[in-house]
Amino acid sequence: MRKTWMACILAGMMSLVACPAHALVDTSDLVLGGVTLGEAYEDVEALYGPPTSRRIGGYWYGVINYGDSVHMTIEPDRDNPDQFYIYGVVSDGANGLATPKGITVGSTVDELLEAYGAPDRTSVNRMDGGENYMYYDNENQRWGSYLSCNIKNGVVTKITIHVNTGE
Numbered sequence: 001m002r003k004t005w006m007a008c009i010l011a012g013m014m015s016l017v018a019c020p021a022h023a024l025v026d027t028s029d030l031v032l033g034g035v036t037l038g039e040a041y042e043d044v045e046a047l048y049g050p051p052t053s054r055r056i057g058g059y060w061y062g063v064i065n066y067g068d069s070v071h072m073t074i075e076p077d078r079d080n081p082d083q084f085y086i087y088g089v090v091s092d093g094a095n096g097l098a099t100p101k102g103i104t105v106g107s108t109v110d111e112l113l114e115a116y117g118a119p120d121r122t123s124v125n126r127m128d129g130g131e132n133y134m135y136y137d138n139e140n141q142r143w144g145s146y147l148s149c150n151i152k153n154g155v156v157t158k159i160t161i162h163v164n165t166g167e
Helices: 002-018 041-048 109-116
Strands: 053-056 062-066 070-076 084-091 121-124 131-136 146-152 155-162
Touching: 041 062, 041 084, 109 131, 109 146, 109 155
Parallel strands: none
Antiparallel strands: 053 062, 062 070, 070 084, 084 155, 121 131, 131 146, 146 155
């Protein structure tokens, strides 16, 4: 009986180690500067005015830029190719764009961790040697949309929200 009891306790403890907790941000957190994933491009233009540049890269996507530090990926509606929706937003400068929890470029890593908790995944950023903190809105990281923050010297240097189509 004692061996069975100990085996159950050990199995339970091992299952906790094998199943790491996920931050799993809420979809409502996938907003940057008031722009929501899936929002109509026309709504963004109504909010911010015309972009400083707009490039449509064929049928599947386009990129709009506001200055040098705000970049948005747009994709057409499959049924109406003239209607574009926001699929990604990147802020890589001190432009004031914030997440719903107040994280901006320039926030500290401690502020990020306090707002969102431990990331679902971290990796080395090959561009600058910093770290990349990934927060997914779905346990299936291949299909979940995400919030990504690049960290260099303890400071957020880039924020990305993006729909992850798994393609």
